[in-house]
Amino acid sequence: MNRKKILCLLLIVSLISSFFAGCNKKETTSSNSTEKIKISMTLMGGPKKPNTWFQEELGKRLNAEFDFIMLPGWEEKNVKTNLLMQDKDKMPDVLWFNGMGKEYKQWVEAGLLVDLIPLLKNTKDKNILKKLTAEMLFPYYKDGKLYRIPTDIGGNGCCMTTYVRKDWLDKLGLEVPKTVDDFIKVARAFTKNDPDGNGKNDTYGFGGQNSGSVDWRAFSPIFYAYGYAPDFFGMYKDGTVKLGATVPETRKALIVLRDMYKEGLIEPTIFTGNDIGQLISKNKIGMFYSWQSFYNPEDGTNKALKANVPNAELLPIDPIKGPEGFSADYPEPPGSWCYISVTSHAKDPQAVVNVLDKMMTKEIGLLNEYGEEGKHYKIENGKIVRTISEEEKNNLGLGSLGWIWFGPKFIEDPPQIAKLAEDRAKSANAARDRIHHFSLSIRENMPTYMKHATEIDDMMNEIFVGVITGQKDISEYDKFVNAYYNKFEGHQIEKEATELYNKEKVEFEKFKEFYDKELKVQ
Amino acid sequence: MAIKESKGERIFHVVNVILMIILMILMIYPFWYVIMYSLSKPELAMSGGAFLKPKGFTLDAYKMVFRNRSILYGLKTSLIVTIGGAGIGTLVSAMTAYPLSKKDMPGKKIFTYLFLFTMFFGGGLVPEYLLLKKLHMLDTYWALFLPGCISVWNILVIKNFYKGIPDSLEESAKIDGASDLTVFFKIILPLSKPILATIALFLAVGFWNDFFGSIVYIFDKDKWSLQAVLREIITNTQEAMTRQGITIRNENSSNVSQKTLTMATIMVTTIPILVVYPFVQKYFVKGTMIGSVKG
């Protein structure tokens, strides 16, 4: 009996110890002091393939050994990033991230990130500083320190436009809409006069993207004609910064949209979720507000539309004018939607930043996008022509630096696209003047607003959608404004926003001075 | 047996068969949709619809899937994890469930509650990550199936199945001098084939479909599971849709074909696990238990 007891015990012990076997193994880090610096970095864009030709070639050219850590999809990338950052051994030297405002604060507090200002200043060519303007850096500069730099910078700060189906306009003999009234007229004709000529009443004048929750950007033509977008903070006439949803102009825009919906001019899935590319290519929608890239003949949506309707033509137009003559396009916030930081895991942060700086060149940009000349692309009449397939491109790992690289331009956009970008940058400026864009786009800086953001958004979406679709009376809108001020501390939010606006205006001037003196590269 | 059916019974059988046929058509449809989508020409498929037949026809998406190196690596991982996880999980669950089905074993209640508690409470991701790191299991296949192979739900279901096994069988074996171990392995396990096959199927499907473990615990991307690889293709598609317009360049954009590629990948990753069920069905033959008891 006793022996068996001991056997039992032994079994337990051996089982447990086998689980923990290897715990005592010390990790042996090879401390070969070659001159090549090891850099681990997280990647989100690109083909996300490990150990590719590109990774090796990049290392060769920059005299570094790269370890690319691929972040998973959008749903899980934050989880992965958090796990990496809380593990001192696995922390990447260079971290790519987006969103994660709260975590970012915690990283800074915990001393996990490195101040980049002195490091950037000490680089040889200052490629990064050459690209980053004071406006781009300011939102991320705090208390004399800069712990992240924006990447994947668009450059012109605007990327959306109103589209009209040119072929439909021509067929019905209509002019390009210039005002809200024109817009409604065209939408009505597109809906009711059978612009696709199939004899069925199956088209809509106006439609837009909704991926889960209503995207007010899709309604920009109307809202910006009246001056303010519902989900943006902007400087109002009276000198306070207000949430766009709460100003009287937005109420007027709502009524216009309500009447349009009532007439059946608005495609209804704009409220319940859809795939705008699908609706466009199905020949259902006459006007919509979306990315400038749709204009590109090689764009997927454009191609699919052409496959379906060979003579279809998407025409980007200037923003329509409201009753007061105001017009604007959606202003993309300055800076960027994603960033890179250097972490305390980097043994020699200066060396890491030096490599990053060397990365932001035309040479590496070409390598990242096209590979090696002669091998993967050739130059014909001054144009770059790929000689490999899309698939080979992925297998080589080209594009891995997708959302990290932001060096100088090495390929000219086709003239019509370049012009579109230029035009929209101008038309977006009208809104940019009203909509304050420094830290207001980083809403963590407005504590009272942050406290109620979900409730305000939910209520706004519910009531706005209700009013437009006719399920709710316009008086519900007034109830929303009322609740905003009385229930969700709207006055306090405005006070904070206005103070922030004024404070940052001053701070920005100071920063600009500092920037011009210390950081600006001539 | 030649027992006459009543009229009502005959009508029932006919209606039942018709009902099942309708049900089958309904149930096969989502699959059909995915297959037809995957076979369609990308630029035509983009305009959506019901996909009763492919729009255009091309095998390009499948060609691309099979040329993708990571799919093969993913298949290897998924096979190891699925077989390992389902095998170990089923065996250990079956073993654990047996003592819990015994009424008079001292401590049974404590064990039951200890297990039950973990059905609802857990430590979350970070402690598990730290544990696996301590056990040196990060970046190994173990991390993908060892933590998840035992589920309390499975144990309780198996336990209740055991209860349906007549006590007389065990008692007579014990009188013949068999120990609890012998009874378990020689009598209980063979009699529980239907439920064990079912649990093995549940575990196998669960492990096969898991992508989160790979994403979180595996740094070497060549060790990612098939579903993790698949998921990345899908999310990359969505990303192409939501973020497009950030960069405008006049060149071939690949996002047209991404959706058909996604559908093809779904087919490729789903079919291997589908064939498991017919094998499991073998154990669902009626009278398995009683037959073996008598035999």
Add this chain to the structure above:
Amino acid sequence: MSEVNVLVNKNIGKKKNTSKKLWTNICKYKYLYLLILPGFIHLLIFRYATMYGSIIAFKDYNMFKGIFESPWVGFQNFRDLFNTPKFPLVMKNTLIISLLKMIFGFPAPIILALLLNELKNLKFKKITQTVVYLPHFISWVVFAGIIRAFLNPVDGFVNEIIKVFTGGVPYDFLGSKSTFRSLLVVTDIYKGIGWGTIIYMAALAGVDQELYEAATIDGANLFQRMFYITLPSIKPVIMTLFILGLGGILNAGFEQIFLLYNDMVLPVADIIDTYIYRKGIKEAAYSLGAAAGMFKSVIALVLVIITNKIANKIGEEGVW
């Protein structure tokens, strides 16, 4: 033997003897302990060794300080959770959707299993079984796309039929408050019914065939056999799944709802999980998530224990 032991020990009534009795009992069951050992060790290592993580519900958790270093806040996270303006609404929605899914979704696979069980052609039965479980393998992301393709009011398949047959206006299934919950229940059953049937099919395999034969000879018809033989034989499995299923009462199906809901149906479709998710994204209120998780777990545990007690009391076989 043990009965005698118990009696003897009770008569003597000494502690020493009780422990001795316990020990003999334990020795008697030593092989059973051996059987439970691997599972138990797994439990200790992978469940209890990490259990300390759940204390973050009572902390102002900062991942980079670590679980132990983050400051305690007592029940503050729970107060915050219960005080969020929408908590009553989302709690109500969660319960309604979950109960609807239970009422209609729980019996569905049982009925299907009974019907499948009556199929005489074995090959047809096997094929049907395999086909009905297919939708389980289509992820909600793809499934939601299919649902949209069918139900959208612009050119959805179902609405085209409505237009042709009734000449009526297309119906916006996804944007209608009155039908959205039904849509959730129906699509949930559609996707899960075949999969749910498997376990009942396994249970049906264990039913004694002689019972049927005897009943048939006694003149019981098909429906009587179904009610008096088949159902009672799989009742333990039904009870187990029902009681364990109650543990999921506060999980109304995050993924499904998240992919299908929209602002028009938010008042009827917003559940605890979706609300907390939005709060997490918009307000970075992560502690709420931990508190909500703990809240749901406590409710689930209590519910399961109580129903099990009730089941045992009224003479039914509970889960344990």
